[in-house]
Amino acid sequence: MSASVESSGEFAAEEYEHEPVPPTARRSLLAVSAVWAGFPMCLGNAVFGGLIVYNQGMIRGFWAILLGNLLLFGYVGTLSWIAGESGRNFPLQAEAAFGRRGRAVVVGFLATVVIGWFSYQIGLTGTTLQSVFGWNPLWGGLLGALIYIAITALGIRALSVIGMIGTPLFLVMAGVALYFGLDRNGQSLSHVFSYPAAGHTLGFWACVGIVVAGFADSGTMTADFTRWARDGRSGVVAAASAFPVANTVAFLIGGLVVAIGGADDPASNGGAFLGLLTGHGALLTGLAVLFVLANLGSVAAHCLYNAAVGWSGLTPLRMRALALLLGAVGTFVALTGIWSHIVNWLELLGVIVPPIGAVLIIGQLLSERTKPLVVAGVAPIAFAAWAIGALAAAIAHYHLPGSVDAVVGFGAAALTYAGLALTRGTWPAASVEPPVEISAA
Template sequence: MASAEEYEHAPVPATARKSLLSVAAVWFGFPMNLGNAVFGGVIVYNLGLVQGLLAILAGNLVLFAYVGALSHYAGRTGKNFALQAADTFGTRGRIAAAGFLATVVIGWFSFQIGLTGSTLEDTLGWNPMWGAVAGCVVYTLLTVAGIRALAVVGMIATPLFVILAAVAIGYGTTHSSLGDAVTYQGAGSALGFGGAVAIVIAGFSDSGTMTADFTRWSKTGRSAVAATFFAFPLSNFLAYALGGVVVAIGGSADPAADGGGFLPLLTGHGPLLTAVAVLFVFVNLGSVASHCLYNGAVGWSALTPLRMRPLALGLGVLGLGFALAGVWGHFVEWLNLLGVFVPPIGAVLIADQLRRRGRAVSDVRAFRWNALGAWAAGAVVAALAHYLLPGSPDPLFGIAVAAGVYVLTDRRTRSPEPAPEADTEPAVIPTP
């Protein structure tokens, strides 16, 4: 498995593409994680169950449209995110977009490592440092195994999450009922509907923008979109919703901070269930962490002469250092950063791909300044919306402005009858 080609520097050829089930398993297992259950619980704590679920659904529908559009192009061409970015931002300009996102996802990897240590400490009293180190080793080895391992861990993590969440909710309903949960109106006031939608979008804006690293393995563009559907809205909504139900039934001791994290509900019921809960921590958080590290390693390997696996090892050590330094604890600020700076990147990519309508790039440039400028404009507007309009869905402002500015400033010269872009078009991108 570890010797399989990962196609860091070229499109995935048709002969290496994988089935819909395989690619869907990669994406399906990614959002089904404890972190999303926490966020779902926080949203429901502030909005109530019904309104909270509507906000979660709205955010997921935005993600499906956004990630699905990027996935279609990836499945049709076999290009990873960095190769896509070269088409839109230029062979040198792509470094800004691809390098930024490949670094940002290492922050998510660090967060999962830190969450592993703190979760094991809270539930079992383990030393958080050693829990984080153990998590880092396991998650890095999963990443080194490649895309096949991501599919396998996704197939395991998803049913395990659903089963244990159902068991936890069963234990949590000893003092309330699911009927009571439906009428739960929330007890917080720190989050409005728009802010909840923004959290859902920001939570997967980085890896969602880099979806091509996963969906380039699809056989067709339509297959890539179908694989995306399994993540957004299906898997992501379910993970958020289960966390929301945990809060609505009163199953969280501190819902304002811990949201719908349901692991404490699974401990204290015998050694067997506790052991399963510990295994669940590593499988579930490992699914998320390995996906993020894979994004980072593929991204940086595409920008350098290096291969994915050695980079995964180095980035894994770097992520562990960040986690042990406590960087992972600045989570709210992290989400704000993602919601402001990341979605405009994908908006520019989508606008460029729609403008070309499947045609290959005929004028390869080092920098496409209008694309870089549109990204900057979208980020500025999203930042202004975040600080001047608190509680607004600021990622949507950034997406709309970035796409609009790009379309208005695009003056690309096209040949009268440009050839359509081949599904496995070779890409020769100068290495910086």
């Protein structure tokens, strides 16, 4: 298709839920990078960054944050290269690895999990507006939900735009918050590097694990975003804009808030800095409200987009219809108060999800040498690797508290898949072909 077709807005209505994004519909590096960079630049990551620095001190906290983000870059960057080269979204990637029917388990699981994160952002919107501005949390959450659903329904272009708005807005508001925090405590930034560890709840590797687990789900589903990149290299660069760049910045800003004494309760609330922006006039208060909606809205819209693309890949429905339907479900969950309990089990994502990415990556690397065994639409080797990886990560989680669960699970799944694929249940292949189907009989 010609550039004139794209400019006419035809591509704005097409999300390519059931087929790879064609080269003519790919987007610029800036646009795709804005989608990813705007996702982790959020208040929640500032909270976690503050918790890390509170428990590790500024220097060790910095290294924990950086190491976690480099691990994320290796993981998400590789999956993004695959997406940029193929144009396939996460459901299509999962089909190639887990089988036409087997993908329903993987895609359905992750596409449902991110609805939970969407609900969490709605609930967080309501409670944040209540605690800082005195708003009714129900109406604040509902306002946020309507805005976030509308952004998602507009598609990938809207995610790019909110990223371009939300990222600089986060940096500006964080800078203002740090200024007021320094002024309130009479400190200078030169002292932050000597900030010692004040808490002892989280060890170094546990902090690294927090960074990795924070994007275990949407990082695995990165293809929904980076399939729009012009090629694999552009997909990797777009992923790098988030990991390590944007995510590291967001975590470190929270760490700085704690180090300068700007956090009210760093042991519980980490580097939350919104309270530093209140009480300075109506203009800044208005900007703070806009900041909350744009910041949490970026995270919520990305999660809902992952959910809608995932479920559209399993059904005949289109992304926009599912965004409205799933958005309504997520809003109901949030407004009933269930959202406050979601985070407890979402913390286990670092155990369950990275082995899925290992199967996707190793399967792609081996695709030139082997065809996966598929029985009745299910790839048993892929599921075996996922199960063994998740089991290894669970053992590490409960019995090796100093380990990084995501890395253990990824490594175990990768070795299992590679070993089984190269030695059992595969056939030589000269080129990439569809999986070999064997009837259930």
